[in-house]
Amino acid sequence: MSTYVYGITASAHPALPKDLAGVGDPPRPVRILEAGELTAVVSDAPEGLRPKRKDLLAHQTVLAEAGAAGVVLPMRFGSVAPDDDTVTSVLTDRADHYKERLRALEGKVEYNVKATHQEEAVLHLVMSANPDIRAMTEANRKAGGGSYDDRLRLGEMVVAAVKAREGEDAAVVRSALEPFASDVSLGPESTGWLVNVSFLVDRESADRFLTEVENVRGNNPHIELRVNGPLPPYSFVEPDAAEHAGTAAGPGAAQE
Amino acid sequence: MTVVPAQQTGGGGGSSGLYDVLELVLDRGLVIDAFVRVSLVGIEILKIDVRVVVASVDTYLRFAEACNRLDLEAGPHRSPGLPDLVGEVTESGSRGKSKGALSGAADTISDAFKQARDEGGRERETESRPRARKSTSSRRKEDDE
Incomplete structure (x- = not known):
């Protein structure tokens, strides 16, 4: 057996x-x-x-x-x-x-944080920061949605702007929470989230970490944070796991 | 805004976050070379799926349509109104999180197996990921209701 x-x-x-x-x-x-x-x-x-x-x-x-x-x-x-x-x-x-x-x-536990954008809210932000996108949206709307090419061009610009915003917001989330963690492990990139990061947190001071999570939520209503923890330290079992996790491509990575 | 996922409060147990911790359970954790791992055929698909980053024509068109539908006057001209809107959306989102996460995981896994069966070794067809993401969250909301 x-x-x-x-x-x-x-x-x-x-x-x-x-x-x-x-x-x-x-x-x-x-x-x-x-x-x-x-x-x-x-x-x-x-x-x-x-x-x-x-x-x-x-x-x-x-x-x-x-x-x-x-x-x-x-x-x-x-x-x-x-x-x-x-x-x-x-x-x-x-x-x-x-x-x-x-x-x-x-005495340490893992908190995994995944952030996504509230789509409508981030579109508002992108549009207010980018007059070109706003103008093109209005032009398309007046033209009954715009031609296929117009829509494609607008969509491409919006996607680029949203992606840039994802990068900025990923940095916002990380830099806000990192001071409350003794180690950080970046998870794989995906379109399912704009950042996926695990924090190793002292069990005793977890409430400080969670308070900061609430601060990030309050200051960034366009970012949705999904927080899971306390978890066993999946991402920190090996001394070098944190370095590898971001690039781990399969079962071969971060092994002994 | 009251957004406190249930799993934050538990001391250890709890199943609510399985969907979100799936990737940790499957892809992190200790690996010992003297042990074997069970076959994860379906999971390999899942992992590829998770890593695909696509900007396709479909994505562009969908975002163009989203902008077209967006109430422009609710945006920069009325920024104080924004938190109301977002608060509402976030709240329903968090309800989805605390209850629907499990079934979400079930769907993901069974989807993965289905894909593994249907597609064999063929390369997975890419699709508009934001749309897939959206359908996941709406599915969670449906589960909730």
């Missing part, structure tokens, strides 16, 4: 809640493997495990429960060892490394 691994904690870590449900259907019970001063949070690995919603959620929930009680090094989803002994021997072989990481992340 292969072993599904959720994360690594110190053996001094408080006990997990009883009957914590792991991946699989039916959910496999979560259990603990001890190896010296380290423990692995594991369950049996179900046959044919796939990244289904239910299993992703189980992975995240187990780590959230473990992380609520103390620091945990979260595994990426889907890590399966051939058996329990492989897990404990990995912990034993690399004990110094994992203990160092646990010490470095002690």
Whole structure:
């Protein structure tokens, strides 16, 4: 029976809640493997495990429960060892490394922030800052929407202006929140958000970070911020993970 | 404006943010080379999808249309009015966030699998991403209602 691994904690870590449900259907019970001063949070690995919603959620929930009680090094989803002994021997072989990481992340949690534009609000901003766009919009409107080429030309200018604004607002979000974080990890670029950035924050001072989030919201009503946390420090498990995360192109990146 | 996503308040547990943390769960976290990872065929598609940045004719036309529909007088001439508008939109957006996020993730994953099946190894057809984004948020709102 292969072993599904959720994360690594110190053996001094408080006990997990009883009957914590792991991946699989039916959910496999979560259990603990001890190896010296380290423990692995594991369950049996179900046959044919796939990244289904239910299993992703189980992975995240187990780590959230473990992380609520103390620091945990979260595994990426889907890590399966051939058996329990492989897990404990990995912990034993690399004990110094994992203990160092646990010490470095002690008392810290990850907050992931994704920002998007309120489209209408940002169009207003772009238009008020750019007389050409405003004039062209009015001309097109008077012409009943404008010709295909007119619309294309307007759209191209608007998209360029919105993109520029995205860059500026990404910097606004980052520079406002960075002073409240001990580390920052930039996520991949996408059109799904104008910035996707994780902050490593002291659990104790998380309220200061969240207050600043509210300030950013209040000062920038055209920016919508989605904040997720406190999370286990997914983006900070490796010392150099923060450097790599921005360019990580696949499973090969930021590995050991 | 009261925009406090539910997941901020929880000590640890909570499923509300799965959609937004999907990329962390799948793409960050510790990887140990002595372990194998389960096959993530559908997820590879998801990851490509997430990284595609497209400025297409469709996008241009959509933005031109959005400008055309925009109430110009509500903008720079009436800037004090703007926060009202945005506040309203943001509030409904946050309701979507706290409740609809899970089903959003389900859709994303099942979409990813569907694409993997439908398209096999073929390159994913690009499309107007802002439109896709919009449909995601409206879908979340629908879930909410």
